[in-house]
Amino acid sequence: MSEARYKIVRSAMYKTLREVAEYCGMDAAQDLVRVFGGTRLWVPLRWTAEHDLNRIGEAHARRLIDCFGNSVLDVPRRLLTADGLANVIDELLADGLEHNEIARLVGCSQRTVSRRQHAPRVPGAAHLRRKVDPRQIDIDDLLK
Numbered sequence: 507m508s509e510a511r512y513k514i515v516r517s518a519m520y521k522t523l524r525e526v527a528e529y530c531g532m533d534a535a536q537d538l539v540r541v542f543g544g545t546r547l548w549v550p551l552r553w554t555a556e557h558d559l560n561r562i563g564e565a566h567a568r569r570l571i572d573c574f575g576n577s578v579l580d581v582p583r584r585l586l587t588a589d590g591l592a593n594v595i596d597e598l599l600a601d602g603l604e605h606n607e608i609a610r611l612v613g614c615s616q617r618t619v620s621r622r623q624h625a626p627r628v629p630g631a632a633h634l635r636r637k638v639d640p641r642q643i644d645i646d647d648l649l650k
Contacts, residue, residue: 515612518590520582529573530566536585537562538570544583551576585613595622 516527519535527535538547541561549570550557559567586594591612598608605619 515586515594518586518594520585520587522579523582523585526570526574526579530569534562534566534569537566538579538581539583539585542581545581547579547581549574549577549579591618592622592625595619599623 515532516524519527523535523539526538547559549559551571552575553564553568553571557567559570562570584591591614594612595608595614595618598611599619599622603611605616605623608614608619609616
């Protein structure tokens with residue numbers, strides 16, 4: 507993948523993963539999500555062969571320990587935020603990439619890419635797609 511595409515994907519990543527990708531590489535960030543997604547991970551100060559972190563590979567584990575040793579990482583379940591995914595798909599569609607190539611690149615289905623191509627382009631509108639319970643009181647009414 508070209509460096510320009512990596513920059514597009516990095517801009518849409520969760521902050522923790524963006525830092526991991528910057529210091530340890532995109533492969534380390536992807537492996538972290540694949541193996542430890544949705545968990546809180548303690549990164550030790552020193553590498554040991556028994557540590558769970560070795561499940562992403564010894565080289566990635568050592569780099570992660572060098573950069574983030576003695577800290578806790580909250581590893582999200584996905585590489586990209588919801589709005590970030592939509593933005594990346596939009597940009598890659600504009601670049602003329604095939605749907606299957608985009609799906610592999612960002613880790614979603616081809617159907618998601620296809621639906622995004624036909625969706626209205628409203629930046630930051632992910633929250634508008636959520637359904638609201640009609641019985642829910644509006645915060646402004648509550649504060650009156």
